[in-house]
Amino acid sequence: MKNIKRALRMHRIFVTQELKRMMEYKGDFIVGIIGFLLGQFFNIMFLWIIFSQIPSLMGWTLNQIVFIYGFSLIPKGLDHLLFDNLWSIGHFTVAKGDFDKYLTRPIDTLFHVMVEKLQIDALGELLMGIALICVTLPQLAIEWGIVKILLALLVIPFATLIYTGIKIATAAIAFWTKRSGNITYMFYMVNDFAKYPSTIYNRGVRAIITYVIPFAFTAFYPANYILTGENPWFNIGLTVLISLIIMVIGICIWNIGIKAYESAGS
Amino acid sequence: MIYVENLKKEFKKSIKEPGLKGSIKSFFKPDNEIITAVDDISFHVPRGEVLGFIGPNGAGKSTVIKMLTGILTPTSGRCEINGQIPYKNRKNYVKEIGVVFGQRTQLWWDLALRETYTVLKEIYEVDDVQYKKRMAFLNEVLELDSFITSPVRTLSLGQRMRADIAASLLHSPKVLFLDEPTIGLDVVVKDNIRKAIKAINQNENTTVILTTHDLQDVENLCSRIVMIDKGRKVFDGDISELKKKFGQSREMKFVPVDFNVVESLNYAKTFNLSDDDVQVESDGHKVNVRFNSDKVSVEKMLNYTLSEIHVKDISVSDADIEEIIKGIYRSEVEV
Amino acid sequence: MKKKFRIYKPFMIAGMQETTTYRANWIFYMLGNVLGCFVSYFVWKAVFLSDPDSSLNGFTMPQMVVYIFLMFLTSTIISSGGTYDIGEEIRDGTISMRMIKPISYNATFLFQELGNKIMTVFLLVIPLVVGVEICRTVLLGALQFNIALFLLYVLSCVFAYLINFFFNICFGFIAFIIKYLWGANMMKNCIIGFLSGSVIPLAFLPDIVQKILLILPFASLNYTPVMIYMGMYQGTQILYYIGLQVFWVLFFWGLSKLLWAVSTKHLSVQGG
Numbered sequence: 001m002k003n004i005k006r007a008l009r010m011h012r013i014f015v016t017q018e019l020k021r022m023m024e025y026k027g028d029f030i031v032g033i034i035g036f037l038l039g040q041f042f043n044i045m046f047l048w049i050i051f052s053q054i055p056s057l058m059g060w061t062l063n064q065i066v067f068i069y070g071f072s073l074i075p076k077g078l079d080h081l082l083f084d085n086l087w088s089i090g091h092f093t094v095a096k097g098d099f100d101k102y103l104t105r106p107i108d109t110l111f112h113v114m115v116e117k118l119q120i121d122a123l124g125e126l127l128m129g130i131a132l133i134c135v136t137l138p139q140l141a142i143e144w145g146i147v148k149i150l151l152a153l154l155v156i157p158f159a160t161l162i163y164t165g166i167k168i169a170t171a172a173i174a175f176w177t178k179r180s181g182n183i184t185y186m187f188y189m190v191n192d193f194a195k196y197p198s199t200i201y202n203r204g205v206r207a208i209i210t211y212v213i214p215f216a217f218t219a220f221y222p223a224n225y226i227l228t229g230e231n232p233w234f235n236i237g238l239t240v241l242i243s244l245i246i247m248v249i250g251i252c253i254w255n256i257g258i259k260a261y262e263s264a265g266s
Numbered sequence: 267m268i269y270v271e272n273l274k275k276e277f278k279k280s281i282k283e284p285g286l287k288g289s290i291k292s293f294f295k296p297d298n299e300i301i302t303a304v305d306d307i308s309f310h311v312p313r314g315e316v317l318g319f320i321g322p323n324g325a326g327k328s329t330v331i332k333m334l335t336g337i338l339t340p341t342s343g344r345c346e347i348n349g350q351i352p353y354k355n356r357k358n359y360v361k362e363i364g365v366v367f368g369q370r371t372q373l374w375w376d377l378a379l380r381e382t383y384t385v386l387k388e389i390y391e392v393d394d395v396q397y398k399k400r401m402a403f404l405n406e407v408l409e410l411d412s413f414i415t416s417p418v419r420t421l422s423l424g425q426r427m428r429a430d431i432a433a434s435l436l437h438s439p440k441v442l443f444l445d446e447p448t449i450g451l452d453v454v455v456k457d458n459i460r461k462a463i464k465a466i467n468q469n470e471n472t473t474v475i476l477t478t479h480d481l482q483d484v485e486n487l488c489s490r491i492v493m494i495d496k497g498r499k500v501f502d503g504d505i506s507e508l509k510k511k512f513g514q515s516r517e518m519k520f521v522p523v524d525f526n527v528v529e530s531l532n533y534a535k536t537f538n539l540s541d542d543d544v545q546v547e548s549d550g551h552k553v554n555v556r557f558n559s560d561k562v563s564v565e566k567m568l569n570y571t572l573s574e575i576h577v578k579d580i581s582v583s584d585a586d587i588e589e590i591i592k593g594i595y596r597s598e599v600e601v
Numbered sequence: 602m603k604k605k606f607r608i609y610k611p612f613m614i615a616g617m618q619e620t621t622t623y624r625a626n627w628i629f630y631m632l633g634n635v636l637g638c639f640v641s642y643f644v645w646k647a648v649f650l651s652d653p654d655s656s657l658n659g660f661t662m663p664q665m666v667v668y669i670f671l672m673f674l675t676s677t678i679i680s681s682g683g684t685y686d687i688g689e690e691i692r693d694g695t696i697s698m699r700m701i702k703p704i705s706y707n708a709t710f711l712f713q714e715l716g717n718k719i720m721t722v723f724l725l726v727i728p729l730v731v732g733v734e735i736c737r738t739v740l741l742g743a744l745q746f747n748i749a750l751f752l753l754y755v756l757s758c759v760f761a762y763l764i765n766f767f768f769n770i771c772f773g774f775i776a777f778i779i780k781y782l783w784g785a786n787m788m789k790n791c792i793i794g795f796l797s798g799s800v801i802p803l804a805f806l807p808d809i810v811q812k813i814l815l816i817l818p819f820a821s822l823n824y825t826p827v828m829i830y831m832g833m834y835q836g837t838q839i840l841y842y843i844g845l846q847v848f849w850v851l852f853f854w855g856l857s858k859l860l861w862a863v864s865t866k867h868l869s870v871q872g873g
Contacts, residue, residue, distance in 0.1 A: 013388045021376045024417065025780055032784020039791035046800050050648055053657050053805075058647045101372050103337045104365045105389055106357045121784050182626045186633035192640045200647040205639070262339040262353060264277065 010107065011115045018118035029120045036124025040073065043195075044132070060197050063136045064227060070132025071226070072195045072219030075159035077125035079167070084119035086167040091181030094174040099261070110168065110254050143229060151236045152226050159218045161243040163191070166213070168250030175257030176264075191215040197224075214242045267473050268311040268334070268441065272343035275304040275329050275497075303329045305497035306343070311490075313440075314471040316463070318488030320478060320591065326497040327477040331445050334475065335365050348440055361390065364434030368446035371430055373418040379429050380414045383436060390437035397436075404432040407465045409458075424455035428462065435466065442466070444476040448483055460486050481588045493591070500594065509584060517589075518555040518567055520580035527575050528553060536570060537562045556589070609712040616716025631677070631725055638673045642666060658804040663740035664831065665802075667733060671827045672799050674729050677721060679762040679822060683710060684789070687773025688782040696864075707857065711766060718762075750832055753839060757826040760846035764821055767853035774860045798824040815842075818849040 051062040102109045173180035194215040209216040217239040225235035304326040332338040336352035350359045373382045408428040448456045493501040543558040649662040690696040737745045796819035825842045
């Protein structure tokens with residue numbers, strides 16, 4: 001209990017510092033947010049242009065696909081906003097030897113790394129995600145019940161943890177290889193598969209994004225539940241379970257990695 | 267306070283062959299070799315001592331510091347600081363030490379310096395009363411006042427170093443590790459930093475371990491030095507001992523009345539000395555003769571010089587520590 | 602010329618070694634990008650399945666597949682990272698050191714990247730070209746490889762790379778205004794990605810938009826080489842688009858010179 005209280009306090013302190021930093025560079029952050037908004041905007045344009053050529057994509061309407069797309073941006077954006085500092089571990093912190101700093105501090109390294117930075121650019125993704133959901137929802141005939149609303153809200157933090165867990169695991173590889181940023185990048189590219197209904201893929205790809213690198217659970221499966229109300233145990237239940245498993249795996253790899261770093265240095 | 271016994275550290279390093287062919291080959295099949303960075307080092311530091319850790323680049327100084335601060339785990343051997351083993355229960359251990367890596371900073375780059383201290387206060391769980399007292403003390407010693415509200419990125423190197431040292435001392439550590447604290451600083455700033463380190467050591471009886479390339483640091487600060495080279499300890503003792511052990515060399519300086527007759531002096535032949543034992547340098551005004559006082563006495567050198575030529579001024583002194591260490595590095599390299 | 606090359610050769614070797622040192626990282630980066638291609642591939646496959654007449658804006662399914670992978674290949678060949686490097690140097694002030702050195706910054710950087718590219722060509726481009734050709738042969742039922750078009754493609758890629766190189770250097774100078782380039786760079790990549798046809802062939806865009814984009818430097822980056830390779834452009838068209846590429850190379854080269862001159866002045870006034 002004391003630990004949690006201290007962790008929350010530390011988190012608040014770090015976030016405050018980050019907000020102060022943001023105020024120092026207002027212009028930069030606005031550009032960053034616009035950058036991410038624009039990136040998403042072009043992706044939507046792509047969908048829109050495609051749908052101007054065809055009536056539906058393997059039975060999915062434009063609205064449904066945009067909804068899934070929008071939903072995928074919420075957990076992605078949240079993870080990006082809160083835990084983006086993990087990226088830099090694999091990209092340069094370890095390679096440059098700057099990781100030593102964390103080892104000379106009396107708090108948990110992983111916790112320290114995770115909460116140290118706030119990536120305001122991610123607001124671009126979050127805003128776009130919310131906007132897309134808001135635009136498409138009224139046009140989709142979705143039956144809402146209290147359970148569905150609760151489950152939809154519940155699943156978001158867990159879907160976020162899938163990203164975070166994978167980022168922890170891949171960042172930790174840098175403890176052996178000095179650089180692992182591009183491994184994280186590779187996994188992120190896999191996550192692009194999750195932006196579209198997984199029924200458009202062949203069986204092999206579908207199996208991979210469901211069971212091997214389960215990014216389908218960050219977007220398509222939960223969104224599918226919201227759209228259809230089908231299979232809550234699979235679509236929601238498994239998302240929760242998988243996110244927890246991935247977090248555990250991530251933390252384990254991190255801890256083993258720290259041990260390896262201690263014996264090899266940089 | 268600090269006990270280090272038979273400390274050893276090995277690394278794996280990949281070997282690269284030159285050229286395009288080598289690049290492509292090592293892309294597919296990298297070769298590794300084992301390198302011993304620190305080899306069987308032992309020493310002991312009592313509380314309140316300032317220990318200088320010196321040696322040429324790549325001697326293994328930083329590796330030792332990293333092992334002592336818990337960043338690296340030794341391959342074998344042990345170190346114990348304040349009754350704790352650094353790499354075991356690190357989170358607890360680091361509360362009692364302060365670390366500054368001169369080449370890196372632990373300050374929050376984009377924010378006013380003061381913000382760094384507020385965050386560190388939380389990280390190290392320093393209470394408000396203690397924090398106030400501590401900041402007042404650090405302010406006095408390191409003179410942070412003039413730039414504490416500036417963003418860290420705008421600080422000069424000297425200010426940044428002072429700020430970093432303050433950051434490492436906020437939680438009143440019992441041991442302070444300084445890895446090249448004066449690197450890249452000008453003479454005046456170096457002097458300020460040294461004074462501050464001295465003040466902290468004296469006021470709080472903080473044990474200080476510092477690595478440096480600047481021998482002025484050693485002469486001004488350290489009660490003792492440990493010299494390592496190629497991972498091995500080559501000297502351990504105080505400065506006078508170092509001079510006694512390696513410092514038979516003396517330096518005779520004189521200003522001749524007539525510069526043209528200087529060439530008639532031939533120390534090597536007169537005293538049958540090798541090139542290592544005597545070196546003569548002149549700048550067209552002054553002449554510098556470095557010689558080994560084991561091989562030829564100061565008296566003989568003076569007598570010979572004065573009997574051969576007329577001088578306006580002459581003096582003999584101990585060679586400075588820099589020369590001694592250079593000599594040791596050189597001979598180590600040749601071995 | 603030979604002497605000049607000797608000055609810059611170490612930079613090239615350094616670039617090659619960089620790729621080697623972090624080879625695993627490099628492989629994963631490429632793998633990630635290939636995966637991205639597969640996402641597009643599946644989306645397009647679904648698109649063509651939904652459409653009965655199976656030709657969209659002059660693209661058939663096999664052509665679309667070739668387009669996707671050629672786009673990836675071309676983007677990899679012509680990619681350039683000058684923006685960050687210049688941006689970083691402006692941010693930490695080392696740029697003033699560059700200005701007093703007797704070698705050209707652009708050239709050192711170009712050679713360093715060339716070293717990188719040599720490795721890329723050996724390890725990625727050759728296998729991929731072979732892969733694309735096998736794929737084309739299987740999909741279309743006959744060998745499509747045309748050596749003349751391939752050589753024109755290579756030439757067009759060289760110009761595209763130079764445009765990208767100088768453009769990125771120019772873009773890096775906004776670090777004088779914006780300290781953190783991450784967002785701005787992201788924005789730039791998105792815009793270029795879309796407008797140069799990486800996301801969707803320009804032929805899918807409305808006519809008027811297409812015409813404008815073809816003249817602007819965007820199409821000169823990815824689109825021109827890919828269209829040449831695929832045989833979508835004929836005789837004089839090829840000449841016209843390559844000529845346009847040359848124009849843009851000169852334009853951005855000139856602009857980067859100008860920006861260097863202006864920022865040198867700026868630095869000497871501001872004192873770094």
